[in-house]
Amino acid sequence: IQMTQSPSSLSASVGDRVTITCRASRGINNNLGWYQQKPGKAPKRLIYTASSLQSGVPSRFSGSGSGTEFTLTISSLQPEDFATYYCLQHHNYPWTFGQGTKVEIK
Amino acid sequence: EVQMVESGGGLVQPGGSLRLSCAASGFALNDYWMHWVRQAPGKGLVWVSRLDSDGRSTNYADSVKGRFTISRDNAKNTLYLQMNSLRVEDTAVYYCVRGLWGIESWGQGTLVTVSS
Numbered sequence: 001i002q003m004t005q006s007p008s009s010l011s012a013s014v015g016d017r018v019t020i021t022c023r024a025s026r027g028i029n030n031n032l033g034w035y036q037q038k039p040g041k042a043p044k045r046l047i048y049t050a051s052s053l054q055s056g057v058p059s060r061f062s063g064s065g066s067g068t069e070f071t072l073t074i075s076s077l078q079p080e081d082f083a084t085y086y087c088l089q090h091h092n093y094p095w096t097f098g099q100g101t102k103v104e105i106k
Numbered sequence: 107e108v109q110m111v112e113s114g115g116g117l118v119q120p121g122g123s124l125r126l127s128c129a130a131s132g133f134a135l136n137d138y139w140m141h142w143v144r145q146a147p148g149k150g151l152v153w154v155s156r157l158d159s160d161g162r163s164t165n166y167a168d169s170v171k172g173r174f175t176i177s178r179d180n181a182k183n184t185l186y187l188q189m190n191s192l193r194v195e196d197t198a199v200y201y202c203v204r205g206l207w208g209i210e211s212w213g214q215g216t217l218v219t220v221s222s
Contacts (some may be wrong), residue, residue, distance in 0.1 A: 033208035042212035
């Protein structure tokens with residue numbers, strides 16, 4: 001299953017609403033997670049089963065979608081949110097990640 | 107506290123071998139599905155391999171199939187990745203991760219560099 005993530009990068013300001021999309025090459029139900037990675041660090045999970053917020057993750061992060069189209073939304077971008085974001089499908093092996101979206105400061 | 111600490115990375119020549127270890131604490135490896143994920147310098151994340159909780163079922167990415175072997179030692183609570191016939195394109199940070207429905211937890215990673 002191929003995961004197409006867009007955009008590959010974006011520039012935004014603190015307080016902006018940001019949306020990142022992942023499209024699966026075939027249906028994966030809700031077997032998708034979103035991950036945040038900061039430079040030199042391991043990723044951490046933000047969202048699981050497409051729309052469930054990981055414990056301890058701020059509520060400004062949300063996920064939606066099912067089947068082939070998925071969205072990660074940051075409702076009000078904060079300074080600590082500048083990072084690279086990845087989606088991961090775990091519907092079938094091999095598990096596959098999106099190419100990543102780098103969120104930069106405008 | 108759940109913790110996974112990888113070790114065993116380093117510099118190896120093309121065609122060589124390396125064994126990565128992942129020492130787990132705060133949980134028993136044989137209660138969870140475990141995986142290896144890698145990230146080449148400046149690139150994205152790539153899933154590499156998986157071992158189920160029974161320790162019997164495995165999966166591999168096509169790029170490593172036949173060259174890499176995932177295994178574990180329950181007594182040491184340690185996960186391994188035996189990497190043979192290494193190629194330059196295997197150069198990456200290798201993460202030990204835990205999860206059945208996606209990845210719940212990540213180790214800090216260990217760098218493998220394949221170069222002559």
